[in-house]
Amino acid sequence: MEQHVSTARPRRSLGRVVDDLGATLLELAYGDPDRPGEISAVVFHDPLDQPVLPPHALVLGVGVDASDQVAALIRVLGRQNAAALVLRAPISLTDEVRAAADEAAVTVLGLRRGAPWGHLSELLRSLLTQGTGAVPPEEESLGGLPAGDLFAVANAIAALLDAPITIEDRSSRVLAFSGRQDEADPSRVETILGRQVPERYARVLHERGVFRELLRSGQPVFIQPTLDGIGGLTLPRVAISVRAGDEVLGSIWAAVPARLSEEREEALRESAKLVALHMLRVRAGADVQRRMRADLLSTALEGGAAAGEALERLGLSGQALLVLGVALDERSPRYDGLDSAAVVHERQQLSDAFALHLSAIHPRSAAAAVGAVSYGLVPLTGAAEKAETRAVRILQDFLGRVGDRLPPITAVGPVAFGLPDVAHSRSCVDRVLRVLRDGGPHRRIGRFDELQGEALISELRDLATARSERPTGALARLADYDRRHRGNLVQTLRAWLYAFGDVAAASESVAVHQNTFRYRLRRAAEVGQCDLNDPDQRFAMMVQLQVLCADAPPPP
Numbered sequence: 001m002e003q004h005v006s007t008a009r010p011r012r013s014l015g016r017v018v019d020d021l022g023a024t025l026l027e028l029a030y031g032d033p034d035r036p037g038e039i040s041a042v043v044f045h046d047p048l049d050q051p052v053l054p055p056h057a058l059v060l061g062v063g064v065d066a067s068d069q070v071a072a073l074i075r076v077l078g079r080q081n082a083a084a085l086v087l088r089a090p091i092s093l094t095d096e097v098r099a100a101a102d103e104a105a106v107t108v109l110g111l112r113r114g115a116p117w118g119h120l121s122e123l124l125r126s127l128l129t130q131g132t133g134a135v136p137p138e139e140e141s142l143g144g145l146p147a148g149d150l151f152a153v154a155n156a157i158a159a160l161l162d163a164p165i166t167i168e169d170r171s172s173r174v175l176a177f178s179g180r181q182d183e184a185d186p187s188r189v190e191t192i193l194g195r196q197v198p199e200r201y202a203r204v205l206h207e208r209g210v211f212r213e214l215l216r217s218g219q220p221v222f223i224q225p226t227l228d229g230i231g232g233l234t235l236p237r238v239a240i241s242v243r244a245g246d247e248v249l250g251s252i253w254a255a256v257p258a259r260l261s262e263e264r265e266e267a268l269r270e271s272a273k274l275v276a277l278h279m280l281r282v283r284a285g286a287d288v289q290r291r292m293r294a295d296l297l298s299t300a301l302e303g304g305a306a307a308g309e310a311l312e313r314l315g316l317s318g319q320a321l322l323v324l325g326v327a328l329d330e331r332s333p334r335y336d337g338l339d340s341a342a343v344v345h346e347r348q349q350l351s352d353a354f355a356l357h358l359s360a361i362h363p364r365s366a367a368a369a370v371g372a373v374s375y376g377l378v379p380l381t382g383a384a385e386k387a388e389t390r391a392v393r394i395l396q397d398f399l400g401r402v403g404d405r406l407p408p409i410t411a412v413g414p415v416a417f418g419l420p421d422v423a424h425s426r427s428c429v430d431r432v433l434r435v436l437r438d439g440g441p442h443r444r445i446g447r448f449d450e451l452q453g454e455a456l457i458s459e460l461r462d463l464a465t466a467r468s469e470r471p472t473g474a475l476a477r478l479a480d481y482d483r484r485h486r487g488n489l490v491q492t493l494r495a496w497l498y499a500f501g502d503v504a505a506a507s508e509s510v511a512v513h514q515n516t517f518r519y520r521l522r523r524a525a526e527v528g529q530c531d532l533n534d535p536d537q538r539f540a541m542m543v544q545l546q547v548l549c550a551d552a553p554p555p556p
Contacts, residue, residue: 012038014058014083014107019179020151021123025115025192029091030098031084031107039083041363042124044117045073053080054363058124061087062117070108071100078104086111086120112193119195121360123174150176153278157271161264163254164188167242167275170250172197175279184255185234201226201234214241214251218272220265240268242275249279294368301375303423311419314366320380321422322391323413325429326354326398327373331439332407347372350406357398373433375426380415387415388447395445409436412447431455460547474528474537475544481527489527490549492520496532497542 014033018026040054045061053059059082064073070087074097077085082104089110091097101108111120150167158165158178165178166188174195181188191197197205204226205211213221223237235255242250252272254260260268299310301323311317328335328347335343351374355367358376367376378394380387395410402408411432413425428448435454436446448455463469471479478489491510495517499506507517525532532538 014039017058017124018109020155020176021120025112025120025123026086027089027110027112029087029089029108029110030093030101031105033084033107035083035105035107037083041359042121043363044121044360045085053077053082055081056083057363058083059085060117060121061085065092067092067094067097071096074100074104074106074108077106082106084109089113114190115193119193122356123195125356125359150275150278150282151178153271153275154178157252157254157268157275160267160271161238161254161256161260163238163256166191166253167279168197168251168253170248172202175250187234188255210239214239215248217241218243218269220260220268222259238265238268240272242272242279244276244280249276293366294370297366297368297375297377298370300377300422301370301426303420307422308419311422314377315364316366316377316379320384320387321416321425322376322378322380322387322394323416323422323425323429324358324376324378324391324395325373325411325413325426325433326350326376326395326408327410327433327437329407329409329437329444331437334404334407346406347374350374350402350408353402353406354398357401358394361394373430375429377422384415384417388412388449392445392447399444408444409433410445411436412445414448431458434458457546460543464547469548471544471548473544474530475541475548478524478528487520487523489520489524490545492517493524493528493541494545494549496521497538497545 014035014037017039018028018033037056039056039058041057043053043057043059045059045064047064057080059077061070061073064070064087070085070091071094074085078100084107086109089112091108091110093108097108100106111117154165154167154176155178158180164180164184166174167176168174174192177192181192187198187201191201205223208223210221210223218241220238220240223239225233225236227233236258238254238256238260240252241248242252252268252275254268293314296310296314300307300314300316308317328343328350330343347369351367351369354374354376358365358367358378362378362381365376365378367374378391382390391412395412399408399410411429413428413432414421416422416425432446432448432451432455435451435458436443438458470476475490478493481487482490488510492506495506495510496503499509503514503517503521507514510517512520521532524530530537530541
């Protein structure tokens, strides 16, 4: 079996990235990709809030195009020992840019037009983390290839079939691809740039019954050329499902000039078995890493003797942290009648999206799902007094990315300046999410310093429920009168208290004339045997109304 050059390079090296993503997504613009060292992280450049980079990071320079900006950024990255800078192609390689790159020892790469930055980020992280899960040493090789390394597998299959290959999941998302994609057609290039089979081509495949055949059969399926949507024809395809027992994990697609020979069809069938092993290895590795990270994060958030060691293993010890929380807004009509398994799946999707978002904000951030909530720890950068404002901006950006597809509620806790503060901030996050989940202020982002009052009321309701508390005193007398005489005295009192004694506003809120409202208010004082001029009595009745009569909504 011919081995692609990328399999001989270290998995996390810059040279490996250029080998596997070059020609189709990335181009080497300037510099030496074979400098020693492995890429430590993939980080988005933010000109307004520049992240702290770990050594040998790969930086995505979104929106940076002017040559003077490029040169200045390269110098900054050189001082932080970054490995490479990715810019949108075509790149203007002026003498100043070249000199800066030489001085900083930073390689410059170009991202092809039409390729989204988000897809590049996901693909880079997938490439750099494949096969890094905790497994026994004897499992580190499958079929002579690094376990879980789907890019190496794709290149090996491409050598066997003499055709460019993609490996896709069940949703037609590209997991990995081989070299030689320039030999395929525009539809294949569009698939890789978008990391998803184009909708128009997927529709044609559905209409032809190709996906149905792949799900039903474990044999290669030949697909005749079709219109590519831009006036030409695609190359023929040969596809085969990737299976683990009865479960379909994904598929392999080869762009070929004609039907495969019997020998190559057999090679494709054998390759599908190998890909299944690698895909299961990726899944297992991801599950192990996810569980381990969730356990460490949970330990750190709970406090106690082991919290310090957990933070150290997460790389977050000895620094101030922002504590964030994200959960599905299960009040959304989207979840009416949805089964519990589907909800759990969407929680995991939201957690993965949140972790990816935070990793782009700061390379040493940590995020994981603990129960129904995904927590994030982000190292504090910049002034402490602006920390929570920055945290809100992080969550606003996240909400903008996920939209209504996975409707979340999010919370910001107080800044954790020391180890004991982490558990306290997590508790505050939980309390804010409780307020938002229980239908508090109609918002999707909550800060504890804004919602502490609502959180206290929620906790008082829990305490009253546990004690089976019922209204007593004036409020009980008013409620009893309303039941017997169909009165509106509790409603009148509530409206008046919420309007701070403004009869005009209170009467308007319950849609009665001011004179009628004043009469009812006098009756409320008489029947309830209370003094509405006494601030202590007014406050006590407001607490009772909030805590014991929570089912009666306040006036608008």
